[in-house]
Amino acid sequence: MTLEIIGAGFGRTGTMSLKVALEELGFGPCYHMIELFEHPEYVEWWEAAVRGEPVDWEDLFRGYRATVDWPGAAFYKELMERYPEARVILTVRDPERWYESAQSTIFDIKDMTLSRGPEMARDLAWQRGFRDVADPQHMIRAFKRWNEEVKESVPAKRLLIYEAKEGWKPLCDFLGVEVPEGKPFPHLNDADSFRKMES
Numbered sequence: 001m002t003l004e005i006i007g008a009g010f011g012r013t014g015t016m017s018l019k020v021a022l023e024e025l026g027f028g029p030c031y032h033m034i035e036l037f038e039h040p041e042y043v044e045w046w047e048a049a050v051r052g053e054p055v056d057w058e059d060l061f062r063g064y065r066a067t068v069d070w071p072g073a074a075f076y077k078e079l080m081e082r083y084p085e086a087r088v089i090l091t092v093r094d095p096e097r098w099y100e101s102a103q104s105t106i107f108d109i110k111d112m113t114l115s116r117g118p119e120m121a122r123d124l125a126w127q128r129g130f131r132d133v134a135d136p137q138h139m140i141r142a143f144k145r146w147n148e149e150v151k152e153s154v155p156a157k158r159l160l161i162y163e164a165k166e167g168w169k170p171l172c173d174f175l176g177v178e179v180p181e182g183k184p185f186p187h188l189n190d191a192d193s194f195r196k197m198e199s
Contacts, residue, residue: 003066021171087174164187
């Protein structure tokens with residue numbers, strides 16, 4: 001088993017819905033930020049990656065066929081190089097609505113009991129240019145810049161720009177699989193999922 005799908009979209013862009021959808025289509029297990037809460041032993045590996053130290057991606061993603069959300073998305077370029085056959089999915093969302101969701105979850109760490117997972121995610125966001133979380137315009141610009149960088153960095157044939165509200169068809173077309181018959185597309189609330197993990 002090897003990594004076949006790399007999610008490059010920032011958190012709070014429907015990544016939990018995408019994770020469940022990919023697993024329904026047979027591209028599972030799919031790595032997601034939730035793994036850091038279920039498997040805290042992974043955090044040390046990601047902290048090393050944030051520091052710029054070498055990471056054995058094969059070991060980290062052993063047993064997974066896909067990765068979406070933070071922290072994997074922050075390293076989409078490294079993962080593209082390591083897995084040259086993998087396809088890339090950039091999940092996108094209305095920038096203003098993205099900021100509202102991100103501000104109330106991944107950037108609102110001050111009210112949480114800081115575990116190493118959220119701390120690492122915050123450090124990654126800071127490192128990638130999301131530095132002034134209290135300034136909506138700065139954050140929205142950084143979000144747009146991130147998405148444009150992904151579009152410029154990934155060959156068009158290898159990239160799907162995707163909104164979860166589009167449902168099964170564009171995702172299935174991109175992956176070359178049939179739309180699941182009689183199964184609604186999973187629409188999960190990422191913000192609620194995040195709060196449950198921290199509770």
